[in-house]
Amino acid sequence: MSILITRPAPAGEELVKRLQAVGKTAFSAPLIEIYSGADLPLLSQKMQRLSAGDLVFLLSKNAVHYANGQLIQEGHSWPDKLSYYGIGKSTSLMFHQQTGRKISWSEQGETSEDLLQLPALQQMDNKKVLLLRGNGGREVIASTLRMRGGEVDYCECYSRQPVKYHAAEFSRHWQQSGIQTIVVTSGEMLQLLYNLVTDSDGKAWLLGCCLIVVSERLANIARSLGWQVIKVAKSADNDALMQALE
Numbered sequence: 001m002s003i004l005i006t007r008p009a010p011a012g013e014e015l016v017k018r019l020q021a022v023g024k025t026a027f028s029a030p031l032i033e034i035y036s037g038a039d040l041p042l043l044s045q046k047m048q049r050l051s052a053g054d055l056v057f058l059l060s061k062n063a064v065h066y067a068n069g070q071l072i073q074e075g076h077s078w079p080d081k082l083s084y085y086g087i088g089k090s091t092s093l094m095f096h097q098q099t100g101r102k103i104s105w106s107e108q109g110e111t112s113e114d115l116l117q118l119p120a121l122q123q124m125d126n127k128k129v130l131l132l133r134g135n136g137g138r139e140v141i142a143s144t145l146r147m148r149g150g151e152v153d154y155c156e157c158y159s160r161q162p163v164k165y166h167a168a169e170f171s172r173h174w175q176q177s178g179i180q181t182i183v184v185t186s187g188e189m190l191q192l193l194y195n196l197v198t199d200s201d202g203k204a205w206l207l208g209c210c211l212i213v214v215s216e217r218l219a220n221i222a223r224s225l226g227w228q229v230i231k232v233a234k235s236a237d238n239d240a241l242m243q244a245l246e
Helices: 011-021 040-048 061-074 089-099 140-147 167-176 187-196 200-208 216-225 238-244
Strands: 002-005 025-028 032-036 055-058 083-086 128-134 151-162 179-183 210-213 230-232
Touching (some): 055 089, 061 128, 210 216
Parallel strands (some): 055 128, 179 210
Antiparallel strands (some): 032 151
């Protein structure tokens, strides 16, 4: 079984190395690249507008990486008067390890919907909310917290940009490499992958691969696109993906 990892560096490359270390054939073909976000220089200014008890959401590891790096570069720290929330355990633990600040996350799952189930997030009472995220992405947290009475602002800490591949070459190369399993960790990447392979033979190969995804939401999207064999990892971190690929 040959495995194609589509998540961006460095996590994608790390996963490939771990798979190769246990004797599996794995390749990296990242579908997106990550860059510094347009709003990053405004982060400190946005955080200074927050008062005690206001909320900051870390929506991914990339948000933690770029936001923390920006504050360190400016000689600032994360105010302990704020309440911090993360999507998923791995993002939250990364934030805690890098900053020492307490952070809350849902033990029930890795999605926005799981996080929004936390009792502390049911009534916002006009609190300010700052979402640290990439460009675009889902709006469910912002729209839900606004409905619950929150005043929501964004900081685009990083930018996701599609990697440009030659479609026919991509399809032919990975078919010839014997790829039978593909790991996809976001809806954006799933759609990019589906759109990248356009020829009928390539599409038949692609949809015939076993797809490893990181949430039931992604699994449902994959089914709607035509995938038949789908496995859902317990979370989006590489440990969970290694388990799913055993």
